[in-house]
Amino acid sequence: MTGSTVAGAAGLVQEALETYADDPAIAAVLQGMARRLAEPLRIAIAGMVKAGKSTLLNAIIGEEIAPTDTGECTRIITWYRHGHTPRITLYPKNGNPRTLPLKRVDGRLVFVLGDMAAADVDRLEVDWPSPALRNMILIDTPGIASLSQEVSARSTAFLAPADTHSEADAVIYLMRHMHAADLRFLESFRDTEAGRSGTVNAIAVLSRADEIGGGRIDSLLSAGEIADRYRRDHNLRRLALGVVPVAGLLAQSARTMRQQDFEALQLLAGMARANREKALLSADRFVRSAGPEGLTAEVKAALLARYGLFGIRLAVVLIPNGFNEPTPLAHELARRSGLDPLLELLGRQFQTRAETLKARTALVGVESLLRTSPRPGTGHLAAALERLQANAHEFRELRLLAALRTTGAPLSPELAAEAEALIGGRGAAAHVRLGLDRDAAPNEIADEARRCLLRWRALAESPLTDRSALDVCRVVIRSCEGVVADSFARQRQPA
The missing domain is CATH 3.40.50.300 (P-loop containing nucleotide triphosphate hydrolases)
Structure with missing residues (x-):
């Protein structure tokens, strides 16, 4: 998100506050928008x-x-x-x-x-x-x-x-x-x-x-x-x-594992495999089963409520396979929970474009306000709003992403998928857009972005490209140019 767009959204909200300062209800809404941006x-x-x-x-x-x-x-x-x-x-x-x-x-x-x-x-x-x-x-x-x-x-x-x-x-x-x-x-x-x-x-x-x-x-x-x-x-x-x-249950319990949980799971992992597997056939059978010594029905029920059969079965397999301390076991269970x-x-999808989403919400709020509570002297607000919406490339990316996922685009499936990735459909970070590893160097990112830029420029200039696909090409080209420029700026930074 460019700083000018963020500042523009904040400035627009402030101008609207000054315009509607005599209306306490609207002013409160606008003050909420300003806080939301921050x-x-x-x-x-x-x-x-x-x-x-x-x-x-x-x-x-x-x-x-x-x-x-x-x-x-x-x-x-x-x-x-x-x-x-x-x-x-x-x-x-x-x-x-x-x-x-x-x-x-x-x-x-x-x-x-x-x-x-x-x-x-x-x-x-x-x-x-x-x-x-x-x-x-x-x-x-x-x-x-x-x-x-x-x-x-x-x-x-x-x-x-x-x-x-x-x-x-x-x-x-x-x-x-x-x-x-x-x-x-x-x-x-x-x-x-x-x-x-x-x-x-x-x-x-x-x-x-x-x-x-x-x-x-x-x-x-x-x-x-x-x-x-x-x-x-x-x-x-x-x-x-x-x-x-x-x-979710395993994810929560793994992230909040208690010492007594680990000790109970460790006792279960020490049982003879045949006995343990027989006990873990069902939740009811697990609670009612005999052994291991020191594990009461109440403790088993509490363990079941926190981890479920899936978590217990997974933990007792992991413990004898190297995860025999509480912290490593908790981390592995959390990883395997899908968290x-x-x-x-x-x-990838929210945090890296947080400023864009917040700014867009603020602009939509001002737009709604101008429509539902019009008054003389707000023409400058409407004009500034229109400029921000039209010129902010991040908003064009979001609109194109929505179009690609709904109505589609007159492109081959391969090109449509590449366009979606390049405009941030899989994540806004440069290496994610380009399909590179997280630790890709700035020069690698720049080289790949240039290759994509040349390919999409050639597509835009081709007489065989459908006119309705040109808008897609323009947004993708601008996204590639942004990645190239950002990569060059990173390369010039002192080590």
Whole structure:
């Protein structure tokens, strides 16, 4: 994202603030836009009831601070921000915000609402000193398609409002299988004011992936095949930047492994293989089985609740194969849960274009304001908005990405796939655009970018190229030129 575009978006919001300074309601909205430009990217976690949203959020943060039961708090929109001191603030629909007590039960954070019902709470905000929250704000939302229409409507109104931009810049959408309701929600998120800008800003997660294979050790392989099929599905491809299978329960427990967990798993790993495999045939059999000595039915039930059969089966295989300390085992379990690929995709698709997504949201907000609350003397705002939208190459990339994933382009499948990669469809970093390794040197990146630039220039100049494909070529060429220029600048930097 160019600094001029970011500064232009911030300047436009400030000008709008001066213009509408006499309207307190509009001024408050604009002040919110200004804060939003300065804060980290807002990523909402959405999905149907029991899709595993809070569990995945805990896994990303690396601590059990989001409630994962079916209590009142899972019906409330909850924001998780970075803060140096832990704090929970409740914002009621009516009245002043109040600080909730910090309380842990069995290592988990518990929200004590007191006499406040969930229906009367606008939102909760949790400040927490987690490194994962330095670069993003995570928003946990109630289940879509809940049995309670009020709860479901709360999430939909927050993420996909009918008459304004979404409160989230991007969405991680969890689904156990691809249902029509999942597609409808993703469509509505993309059809919000921010979505109409041409931004595809959702990642789909095939959650509870270990259940697809019945908890077998190879469950993630089966889930990966399904995710690949979903990734190629035209209906989902136009709405999501990728599909990742994740065993959320294992990811959460691996990232928050306790010493007693490791000791219990170590005891199981020491059992005779035949006895262990017989005990792990089912969850009920595991809890009721005899042995090993020192492992009670209560401990087994607790272990099952935290890791599931998949996690236990995987751990007892890994321990005798070199992962015989808590930290290495926890890291390997987290890796095998599918969490690492998700975090990598988040970095490639959201974090590297965070400024673009935030600036686009701000511009869409100003555009909506000028349309719904017009007044004399705003012509200069409309003109500045139009210039920013037309001249910012990052926005043209996002619009083309949306077009390639929906209506397509008059190009061969190979060229269309290359165009999508070069404009950042697989990630905005230069080496990802070009299909190079992460550690590629600046001169390697520059050389490959030049080759791509020459190829697409030749395509644009060819008399055989369809006129409607020229717009695609122009955007791709400009993206390649940007990578070349950036690579040369890096090469000139002192070592």
